[in-house]
Amino acid sequence: MVNDDISAALGGSAIRPGDPDWDAARRFHSGIGDPALIVRASSVEDVRSAVALAAREGLEIMVRGGGHSAWGTLPGGATIDIAALDDxxxxxxxxxxxxxxxxxxxxxxxxxxxxxxxxxxxxxxxxxxxxxxxxxxxxxxxxxxxxxxxxxxxxxxxxxxxxxxxxxxxxxxxxxxxxxxxxxxxxxxxxxxxxxLTAVVAGELGIESDARPVLRAMRDLLPHAPRELTLTYMDVPPMDPSAPAGASIAVVWAGDDENAARAAIAPLLATPGVVPRDLGLRAYPDILLDGPEFDPDAPMPGFVGGNTLLPRLDDDAIERLAAFREANAASVLLLRSLGGAYGDVPPDVSAFPAREATWFAMAGAFDVPGLLDAAGRARALDDWQAIEARGAGVYGNFTTSTDQSWVERMYAPPxxxxxxxxxxxxxxxxxxxxxxxxxxx
The missing domain is CATH 3.30.465.10 (Uridine Diphospho-n-acetylenolpyruvylglucosamine Reductase; domain 3)
Known part of the structure; x- marks a missing residue:
């Protein structure tokens, strides 16, 4: 039980189990939490008071902003909700x-x-x-x-x-x-x-062929492409509500020069099975997606896989990634091009790992009963670990795992x-x- 002094000191911003607002306060974008205390901070002073009191009471702190983190599902501790600090x-x-x-x-x-x-x-x-x-x-x-x-x-x-x-x-x-x-x-x-940035050129390329030649074409294109161009390959099953089923490439050009954007992707469009869809000028906010909120009646299944920052997208990496998707009917494969400005940053400027990476890759099989048994989970995990071993680090934002061993996979020892x-x-x-x-x- 949280000390009553905390609630008294924080006034109405402190919410505890049993309070009228408790059920609403503990629900967030990606789940439902069960902390010992939630503080809805409306000022920096509220945050200061909450941190000081939680530290004094020995409560671990979880900070909630947009609410997409899996850390909010861990029981106990103090959640400091700073959503109101949104100026x-x-x-x-x-x-x-x-x-x-x-x-x-x-x-x-x-x-x-x-x-x-x-x-x-x-x-x-x-x-x-x-x-x-x-x-x-x-x-x-x-x-x-x-x-x-x-x-x-x-x-x-x-x-x-x-x-x-x-x-x-x-x-x-x-x-x-x-x-x-x-x-x-x-x-x-x-x-x-x-x-x-006045506008962006954005759209989608459909893929109506085997993934391997398309991924090779993307790999060969990007080292010489203008920095304005970022490509994202995604192949998702019908069960994923966040994107249409099938394989596609999202094109984003940071600028309003549509002719330059089309010229940059021309070699990719020449690849058999790649079909342009709805490429044109967009307002910057319009390219951001709307992710579905957590539905307690339809929770997401488990995920067997992970992500990695690949220094090289060679033929063997492409084969392993494509084979992973093919071997698991309910699975997702995503690759985003890096390089350019991402690779310009020296390691002493930021803690983010693997600036030598040229691609971010993610793959995982959804642990759906009837589609993935114990042997299937073990195989998918082995297949993914062989892919991750080729990388130079993992990206913590693209995992729902709260396993603390991830931190050692994210950063090099120094x-x-x-x-x-x-x-x-x-x-x-x-x-x-x-x-x-x-x-x-």
Whole structure:
């Protein structure tokens, strides 16, 4: 039972089991939580009070913004809901975003001013979780990760202090915030440098042939393609509600030059079985998806697979990825092109791993009764592990696992050691542990 002093100190913003608002407060975009306490913060001072009191009571903290994280499903601890901290303001090309804002809101404001950022794929995803985990967006080759565009932040630390962070004031903490996850405090404001963007050229290419020659054509095209071009290959089964069934390539060109975009993908369109669909100018917010919310009556099945950051998409990797999809009727395969601005960032600027990667790849079999038995699960896992072994790291934002062993798969040992030193400075008691947790050195 949570100490009554916490509820008294936080007033109506503190919600506990049995309170009238409890059932609504513990439900979030991706599930239903069972924490000991939920604090709905409407100001930075609310966050400070919640952090200080939770730390005093020995409650692990989970920060909720957009609510897409699986960490909210873990029982116990204190959830600090910062969804109300969603202001978005512009000063020239500098955009200041509240820690609880969602990407759709940011995109709409930026678009109205002829600006853009390489954010996530989904409008309802929180700015905070995506950025702190890196953020492999739809314009990643043009401008890098979401965290690469981060130039400053306001952080409430485990001690309850409010710290302004940038590359000059707190360079080590700034480095850790670019890809090190939510280990170091509650980020109540993100400062980004936006880019001129009047529109994007976007659309879809249908695939009516075997995946292998198409994936080879994509691989051969991207090293020489303009940075404005980012491609995403996806093959999903009919059961996935987030995308039409079958294989396709999403095309995003960061700019309004439709002729240049079409010229860039011309070699891909020459590949047998690749068919253009609805390619044209779009407003930046319109390319963001609307992901379905959690439905307790139809929970998502388990997922046997993972993701990896591939330095090379060679023929063997293509064969393994295509064969995985073919071997599992209820499975998904996704690849997104990297390189370009993503690869320009040296390792001492951000904690995000594997800047040498040229492709992000994800594959997994849905654990559906009747389609996947114990032998099938073991085979799918073995097949995936052989693919992941070819990578240089994994992307924490693209997993629903709360297994803490993921952190060692995400970062190379020197990066993890450096993150642990930053953690010791800012959160020596590991209060912020409901994440891909970096333990203090």
């Amino acid at each position: 978005v303001t512009l000063d020239g090309t500098r955009v200041r975003v509240g820690g609880g804002a969602r990407w759709g809101d940011v995109a709409r404001l930026l678009s109205s001013r002829g600006l853009g950022l390489s954010s996530g794929d989904t409008a309802s995803v929180g700015v905070g979780g995506l950025t702190l985990g890196g953020g492999i967006g739809l314009m990643v080759r043009a401008w890098g990760l979401a965290c690469d565009q981060l130039v400053g932040a306001q952080v409430v630390t485990a001690a309850g202090d409010v710290v302004e962070v940038d590359d000059v004031a707190q360079p080590e903490l700034m480095w850790a915030l670019r890809g090190g996850g939510g280990n170091f405090g509650v980020v109540t404001r993100f400062d980004f440098e936006a880019h001129p 990066t993890l050691a450096r993150l642990a030193e930053v953690k010791r400075t800012w959160d020596p008691g590991n209060v912020f542990s409901r994440n891909h947790n970096v333990r203090p050195a």
